[in-house]
Every structure is written in structure tokens, then in C-alpha cells.
Amino acid sequence: MTIAGIFVILPLCLALAAFSDLFTMTIPNRISAILLGTFVIVAPLAGLGMSQIGLHMAAAALVFAVCFFLFAANVMGGGDAKLLTASAVWFGLNASLVTFLLYVALFGGLLTIVVLFLRRQENTILASGIPFPRVLLTAEKIPYGVAIALGGFAAFPSSPLMQAAFAQLS
Structure with missing residues (x-):
């Protein structure tokens, strides 16, 4: 795996988790395992030292x-x-983690409002025949994996791992 993995792994895993959560209300464990496992591989390739990796694990x-x-x-x-948890390791114990968590909270709040609105319109949506993930209307929970993914996409460019990868490419 090369340094290019940094640009691909987190966004791809987050996208898969979001789609899975949206359509099935589950997030496969293997996605979180891949995020943790690949971090351990790509962090040294990006030039992170053991103390920095330790802060990411913290x-x-x-x-x-x-x-x-x-x-x-x-x-x-x-x-x-x-x-x-698996996404947090990619941001580390610094301001980018706070940024990530704030984005997740913001997108989570917006997602909750939208889902609750859609659930109030369930009969209209089902009667319209528009293809729609029925589980989104009938489940009692919110597919928060979508908010985690959107927060990750928004915060990832400023993460230490991404910055280290950009520095190596320069």
C-alpha cells in the first residue's frame, strides 16, 4: 500500500458505511476494522512518528x-x-478531531431533522411510488453513519494524516 491509500481508504470506507446504514440501518464491522488496520499501515508511510501515532490512538x-x-x-x-472510533484514529488528538466531531454533530442534527420530516410524510412518500429506502421510514433510529461520513469528508482535508501525505507529495 502506498501513500495514495491515505487519499482513498477513509473516504471509501465512510461512503460504504453511509450507504449501508442508509439502506439497511447497519454498518458492517469490517469497515471499522479496515479503517483501524489501514491506519496502522499508512501512518508510518505518511511519516508519522510513534508519538504521533500514539496520539491518534489516544x-x-x-x-x-x-x-x-x-x-x-x-x-x-x-x-x-x-x-x-475507527474514524477518529485518522484525525488524531488535536484540533482536527474537534473539527471532525463538530461536523458530525452538525450533519447529524440536519440528518435527524430531515429523517423525522420524511417519517411524518411516510404515507405520501409510499403512495407516490418514488423509490425510497423503506427502512428509513419504518426504523426507529437515525442512520448516523451518514452524518459520520459527511463529517469525515468535510474534515479530512485538514487532518494531520492528509497534511502529511500532501507534504510527501510536494
């Missing part, structure tokens, strides 16, 4: 701790918690 541990609490309180789904 970011994932911190996000996991919060997500575990939210999952235990039945506020967050397990797939969302794993995806958020």
Missing part, C-alpha cells in the same frame, strides 16, 4: 470511551460507535 480511545457510554445508555448504536 483520540480513538477517548472517542471509544464516550461512545461506549452513549451505547450503554442506548443513545448510540454499536455500528455508529465503532465507525466513529
